[in-house]
Amino acid sequence: MTPLKKNILFIHRWLGFISGLVVVIVSITGCLFVFQDEIQDALYDYRKVTVEQKPFLPPSQLREIAFKYYPTAEKDPIVGYYGKDRPAIVMLPVPKLGMHYINLNPYTGKFLHDEDIERNFFVVVEYIHLYLLLPPVIGKQIVGWSIVTFVFLLITGIVLWWPKRKSDRKRSFNIKWNGRWRRVNYDLHNVLGFYACSIALILALTGLSIAFQWITKGINKAVNLGQTYTAEEQVPVSDSLHRPQMPIDAWDKGFLYAQQHSAKAQMFIMYGDTKKAGGTITINAYYKALHYYKSDTYDFDQFTAKPLKVLMHQNKSAGLKVNDMNYDIHVGQILGLPTKIIAFLASLICASLPITGVIIWWGKRNKKGKKVKEVVHRRMHNKQLTGKA
Structure with missing residues (x-):
């Protein structure tokens, strides 16, 4: 591994430790929320007339x-x-x-249901997803900057994963299911991370647009090539x-x-x-x-x-239209059921990445410890045989 990649790996590892727990929580709650309309429609009769x-x-x-x-x-x-x-x-x-x-x-005004929205399961899931159940001002910042870190992790992950030789590429795109569990875990982290990366980046960036107004404004300005539309900004x-x-x-x-x-x-x-x-x-x-x-x-x-x-x-304007579709993209409903399934699977993989990453780090750490012990044991054994102090 080159010195540059060693530095990238160091940064990748420690940023993963810092943001990993938040990424797991946000990703799992994202999975749960994707099909919230379908689940609630199946459970509650009052949602249909x-x-x-x-x-x-x-x-x-x-x-x-x-x-x-x-x-x-x-x-x-x-x-x-x-x-x-x-x-x-x-x-x-x-x-x-x-x-x-x-x-x-x-049509008739007939009473159907009174819902305390703060007790709705999916609203609680949404608040965890957005704010970790913390006060919104604090929770939004923690979640938002953790996702910024996650975007950086996705990019550095691709840099670290990218195979150096063409002969290695086929192996790098597949999971070796018949290998040892550590190899399977390593492949799950790298291969699934690669396949989910593009969707994960879209979900992350649309989530950041929800968390930070400056991201929304930036998208609007970038898509509109810096042009201002006064009719849209009129209050x-x-x-x-x-x-x-x-x-x-x-x-x-x-x-x-x-x-x-x-x-x-x-x-x-x-x-x-x-x-x-x-x-x-x-x-x-x-x-x-x-x-x-x-x-x-x-x-x-x-x-x-x-x-x-x-x-x-x-x-x-094109910028406003892109921002209008932000929520539908983020929850995967922009093109119906197929994109919902894709968003669900991508979120599930995102939740797994910090976990498989920690297992990789833990395995390497123990492996290094065992190697040090073996070297010390070998040296002591050699000294005993030679009779040297």
Whole structure:
């Protein structure tokens, strides 16, 4: 091994020790989260409703129903319509009780389920994945920089693994299953690491984009070749000086407008900040249920429901489109079941790499110790035979 590779190996080993535990936890929770929609759909009947040939109830009615269960909830809940065959959800922040999801039939308003979201298994898994169950400000930094380290480990791992001779390449791409367990472990670390490397890098980089805003901005700027799109950066403000004499429900009018202008959308998520005079109501219209890539965004004046900002998917910059698909890529749902399976397997391999790496280090450490003992024993034996002190 060349001096350069020895230095790379030293750095690779110790960075692995530093970030290994976090990588294992983040990777395993990532595996669990990949199929969370499918698992929950199989377990919970309330996640499906019978499709009816009539329009959804307006958000004002859904909010009114939800507030009957928690009258002390904060004023501006999030309202989500998740598809024709799925319940509408009113997400209520309730003082002292936390966030509650009230699942309602979107056609009739019938109560289906009250979920304390902090007790949902997959939400707990997600919080471990994102923050290690630490306070978000601290946990996000630990996870984020551990993943930065992991990206460096993947790159240095490829440098260390890359076979020097062409004759070694075929052997390097296969696991020697009939070898000793240490050889199998060595191959699992190197060969599986190589095959998963490209997917692991994509998962890591999309995860970093979730953790760090500067990564998101960097991707946007890089894809847009440094060009700025003012329409995307515009921050709309409601006009509190021109309120109508007869109050209207801007949520309902805004929802109707979004439905008309995004006729192909299957999922709508609404949120607003009406506590502030300049706060607006925002509606995201997603073209496919439970997928977040392709969407139109509307911002409305909270007093008049006047559209203040409309950003259609086809008019978005390439950088914004890439960032919009970040979540779907990260959880593997960008191309459906095949990419979910790929993301699951890649995450599983990522979880194994720190473990197999430690076993390799431990085996080499013990091997060196045995060699030293054998050398000392041989020297002592030779001295006894020669009679020298």
